Amino acid sequence: MSFDVVIVGSGPAGLSAAARAAELGLEYVLLEATAAPANTIQRYQKGKHVMAEPTVVPLRSDLEFSAGTREAVLGAWQDGIVRLGVNVRYSAEVTAISGAAPNLELTLADGEALQAKAVILAIGLQGNPRKLGVPGENGDFVQYTLDDPDEYQGETIVIVGAGDAAIENAIALARSNSVIIINRRDEFARAKEGNLNLITRAIEDGSITCFYKTNVASVDASRSIVLNTETGQTRVNCDRIIARLGAIPPRGFVESCGIEFPSDDPTTLPELTGRYESNVPGLYVIGALGGYPLIKQAMNQGYEVAEFIAGNDILPADHSILEQKFRSLPFGNDVDGTLSLIRKRIPLFADINGLVLRELVLASEILTPRAGDVIFQQNDYTNSFITIIEGEVSIETDGGKSIRLERGQFFGEMSLLSGRRRSATVRASVDCVLLESPRREIIRLMNTYKRVRRIIDQFFIIRTLRAGLVPDLPFDKVAAVAAKTELKLFKAGDELFAEGDDGDGLHLIRSGSVSVTRNIGGRDIVTTYVAAGNYVGEMALLGQAKRSATVRATVATESIFLGADVFQQLLLSQTGLRERVQDTMKDRLSENLRMEAAPDAGDLISFLMQQGLGEATDVLLIDESLCVGCDNCEKACAETHGGTSRLDRSAGPTYAEIHVPTSCRHCEDPHCMKDCPPDAIRRASNGEVFIEDSCIGCGNCERNCPYGVIQMAGEKERAPNLISWIMTGRGAAPGQRKPVDASGAMKKAVKCDMCMDLKGGPACVRACPTGAALRMSPAEFVNLTKKAS
Amino acid sequence: MHESILAYRKRRYLWIALGVSLLAIVAYLFDDPQEPSNGGTVLGYTLGTTGVLLILWLTWFGVRKRRYSSTRGTVQGWLSAHVYLGVALLVVVVLHAGFQFGMNVHTVAFALMVLVIASGLWGVFIYMRYPERASANRDGSSRPELMDQLEDLDRRAQRVAGELSEEFQELVESGVSRTQLGSTLWTRLRGRDLSQIILRQGGKTTVMANPGQEAALDWLANEQSRAVDADSLAKIGELSALIRNKRQLLRQIAEDLRLQATMEIWLYFHVPLTAAMLMALIAHIVTVFLYW
Known part of the structure; x- marks a missing residue:
């Protein structure tokens, strides 16, 4: 069969592309490997609230989408599929794509071949679950996901895998089934600590049976599994096998289609043109796979790419945003012209791909400081990266000297790379046009383009040497040392x-x-x-x-x-x-x-370092010799943050009367920031790491924080008037407010923001009646060794 | 940073409180009213008004403590001032009364005030002494950690008992489900262990008190002495060791609960007494003006 375009993957991007193709009257088919559209969103928990970030970008799709529950979002898409008569083929897994426009060929898992003039890859980043890789792996009682553990009762279930997913499934199923878990190694090394404790206990008390150092040899259709254990082969009869072996990242498949990636780093995105076309002519990449993890962006791209394939030269949905951004600039109104001017003027960006540059500029702010304006102050905690499009700035160093930077140069890489405060104040010498890019975008750029990394690294070293050791050495000599x-x-x-x-x-x-x-x-x-x-x-x-x-x-x-x-x-x-x-x-x-x-003081410091406080910038500690356990700190935190406390006083370790409660320590290089789809986690200039309202509630930060200080919380009931509560006792006591939505569907990530919006500073410390709560930076830890008076 | 409420800011509020008291004493000594010193003289009214204002401000602490976004000082500073000025109130009010006490509503208000101040001083004493003790007792573990350890010991005991006969399982199961420490503030305060256990002896089951796991350990010792095969002897020994560990841990938890309850109990006097004193104070003021 031959098509104008074949769309692979029916997520938001693929669905939107297919809907547009249908409206444009193209010969097309949408292929979906599973039995239903939008597999990733299908797997969200029931009732989960789906956000529609970024709010500034308008939706451009034939399908509807707005923030709402998972069911409402999926329902609207299902309606759209029916209304537009979208041609979808379910359970059609693509195993290979070869050739180039106009003769692309797709091979399906059942061996069928499809011909297409163009192919849109919209398969996301989730990848396919890794299979058992043994005979019988596709048996009807073998499954690779588990939606609802309560669906199964009284069965004997074999779980294969030792990661968090396997453990969580095993624990949940063990409540009403007999569970056997198969671990390739002799311990559960990959699991989170909480899961590790749960599974070790369950195995100890016999509620789950574990086979360590065991592989699966084969699966029998007669409902049994053959295992290679340390002592030989054994057969286990079971009702069901659930294999949780992680996912195969889609990159291998994408590369097998001929698409090239600029580097081996796993976060690298494929090179695409401004029309989402890869290096293989006729093969387009959109959605998360192309670096756009948000639903709305993906849907917009689906619409646009179908238009491009149909030969229509439309402007991208974000065009007006860029136009708005560039309006105040003295470079004319042409968006593409301004983008190529930026590329021409800034050597660092010379080689980067047009789409990546466009995305970088979209995510960045254009600053237009007047002569004499301060761009950032020394000791600010910001970590953005700034390039000079027009004008000249001076870096004011500690020694009273200043370093001049002109058009095309960049600054801000010191804080970007070290996570530390700004090392110098930077001031505009003349009226300037600057591009201020968020840290995340630059890190992504550095991971993708080796040249960008090399240049930024080199400047970092040169400037560090000049700042700390050799301020008077001429630039070229420092560069020689840096090399x-x-x-x-x-x-x-x-x-x-x-x-x-x-x-x-x-x-x-x-x-x-x-x-x-x-x-x-x-x-x-x-x-x-x-x-x-x-x-x-x-x-x-x-x-x-x-x-x-x-x-x-x-x-x-x-x-x-x-x-x-x-x-x-x-x-x-x-x-x-x-x-x-x-x-x-x-x-x-x-x-x-x-x-x-005072050798004990050293022990206290090494205890604090063991708690990971070496990467902290500001941490809450409790002097137990003063703490009466009144929990006023927690109540203060809850009452100044919509009813949810972001700290747990009693949890956490103690040494020499210094207690480290579970509370954010505002890391220098915050783990939570690493994978936030809407980029909602920010660092304020005073160092506070906080979460903006644009949080989509995905829970990545909660999982990425090694210190367990981020939680997902819903809205809480309103607090009563304090005086009337004291007089009558009616309403919730401080710190005792109940959630508004009992189902807890709409939750966002919350964490300590150091009360950056309160004039007086952190409420926990200010509300402590005995002075036991302290906030400090690691450099001040030595002060702790002086006893309380 | 890192100083107690008494030492707060170089004892700033101690000096203010001493100043207020001294001022009142000097005024009292130099005052020469036409009648015996009492609340009705000019100085009497002045001291009375000062006293009422102080009381209102001291009571306001309950509000300030819960005004979490207030920028008026810190709660620690307020508490430090609350303590020192609360004591100074005693001086002001005694001088206001001109040392006259009797069997009347005025003295009731005074007596209640003394009780409030006394309960407050008790609280100060507790706050100075008990946090260190509580920390030392927990010995680096947090309360949730201690509870986790308890759960862990119980689970291990259940596993060992699972390999022994039914009586042992019943002993451990009932020991787990009937372990009870401080369900009320009062039992916590007395550090009482209300745990029970079900024992099977001579074919009948009895529920017995099991404070400090003694009944369980006695029963196990008895079984241990009568065990015949080496395997069950070893298992009973292991079970007994686990329950001895549990006994130790329960003691530690009971002590933590006791210390925590002690740090709270004084407030159960201080606050209601304050309410009663405010009532009596209103009665005192109304009466004074009625009979004026």
Whole structure:
């Protein structure tokens, strides 16, 4: 069979493309591997509220879509499919795509071949579930998903897998079934801690049987599974097999179609033209696979790509937004013209793809500061990246000198890479036009384009060297030194170097932090904590040849390593450097003496570092010698944040009367920010990491936070008037408000925002009647060692 | 940072409270009314008004504590001032009365005020001493962690009992479901262990009190002494060790509950007494003006 266009995948992007193709009268078919449209959204929990971000972008589709419950969204699409007579083929899995326009060929799982002039790939990023890979893997009692565990009662169920999904299924099914779990290894190493505890307990108390170090040999149609255990083969009879082996990322399939990716990084997106066409002519990529994870964007692209294929040259839905953005600029009204001007003027962006640049500019702000305006202040916590389209800025360094940057150059990479505060104030020297891009977009760009990464890394090193060690050395000489440095990566707990090693060089901490430990009287004592932006290892280079202490990464850390020979050259060429380094060394030595006199203080600091506080910027601690357990901190948090407390006072570990409650520590490089589809997690200039209203409630941040401080919460009832509550007791007591929506469908992520909207600062600390609640940065931890008075 | 309510800001409110008291004492000493010192003189009225204002402000603490977005100082500062000025109130009111007390409504108001202040001082004492004790008792674990450990011990005991005869299972099951510590503030305060257990002896089952897991341990010791095969002997020994650990843990939890309850109980006096005192105070003021 031959079509104008074949659309693969019936998610929001594919459905919208098919609907448009139907309206345009194209010969088309929409292929869906499963039995229903929009598989990802089908698998949301019942009643889940689906958001329609970004609100600024208008919807452009023949199908309807607005924020609402999962059922309403799916219902509207189903109606649209019927109304427009969309030609969908379900259970039609595509196994291969070959050729190029106008002779593309698709092979289906059942062997059928389809011909098409164009193919739209809209398969998302979820991938297909990994199968058992043994004979019988497609048996009718073998399944790869589990929607509702309560559907099964009294069955014997074999679960294959050791990840979180397998464990969660096993625990849920074990309530009313007999469950056997098959683990390839001898432990559940990949699972989250909570799940690990649950499964270990269930296995211990016999409610779940586990086969460790066991593989599946085959599946028998007579409802049994053959296992290769350590002691030989065994057969287990069962009613059902559920394999939860993760998903095969779609990239392999996409590459097999001939589509190229610019780098091996898993976050890289395929190269696309402004019309979503890949390097294979006639093969188009839209939706999450093309880097657009939000439903509305995907639907708009589906509409647009069908128009492009039909030969209509329409403007993208975001055209008007760009027009609006560029309106105040002195470059004329032509959007494409302005985009190519940006590319021409900024060498960093010279090679990047048109669609990526467009997306970058869309996500960025255009700033037009007047001469003398401050762009950002030293010690601000912002982490955006700024390029100069027009004008000139000056960076005001600590030494009172200023560095001039002109058109085409960039700044802001220091905070971007280290997660630390701004290291200098930047001011516009003349009227400027600047492009301020969010950190996430630049990180994505760096992962995709090696050249962009190389240039930004190089400038980071040059500017760090000039800021900390050699402010007077001319640029080209610093660049020569920078070329001889090495970027080193350390995992939490790794040694940068050990006490007694030969001093082979100096580490400038680029991101993360390190602790310095010395062995005194047979005992390891933490003597100091060094944050990003500082250096370690100078002592061994100034005379003492051996390392006098062990330096360990407290969290994932990057350092710029200067070899001893390079450093000695620098000492000769830069006057005053030796004295500056000696001053730092003197401070370190006196700090060492202080900490050695109070070895317990070192233990407290290493306890705090073990809690991951090395990557914190501002953490809530509780002095248990003052805490009376009144929970006024939690009540204050709840009552200043719509009724939900973002901290759990009693949870968390304690050492030497210092308690670390479950509460956000506003990490330097926040884990929660890593995968937020609407980019709703931001960092304010004072360092607060907060979640904006555009949160779509996906729960990624909750899963990504290693400290469990983010929760999904719905709206709570209104608080009664305080005086009338005190007098009559009617209404909810502080901190006791009930959810408005009992089903809990519409939940958004909530976390500590350090009360950035309150004039007085964090309510938890201000509401503590005894002064037990403290907020501080890791650099202040040494103060804790002085006892309460 | 890191200082108690008494030491707050170099004892700023102690000095203010001392100043207020001193001022009242000096005024009282230098005052020379035409009648014996009492609430009806000019100074008497002045001190009385000061006292009422102080009482209203002290009572307002209950509101300020819950005004979580207020920027008027911190709750710790307010509490520090509440404590010191609360004590100064005693001086002001005694001088207001001119040391005259009797069997009347005025003295009832005074007596209630003294009780409020006394309960407050009790609270201060508790706040100074008990947090450290509670922290030391928990020994680095949090209450939820202690409860988790308890659950874990119970589960392990159930598993061991599962390999023994039915009586053992019944012992462990009932021991788990009938472990009871401090269901009310009063039992928590007394650190009472109301746990029970079901024992099967000579064919009949009895419910027995099991404080400190003693009944369970006794029964196990008895069984241990009569066990014949090595395997069940070892299992009973293991079970007994688990329950001894549980006994230790229960003690720790009961102590935590007791200390926590002690840190709360004084408020159950302080607050209602304040309400009663306010009533008596209104009666005192109304009476004074009625008989004027």
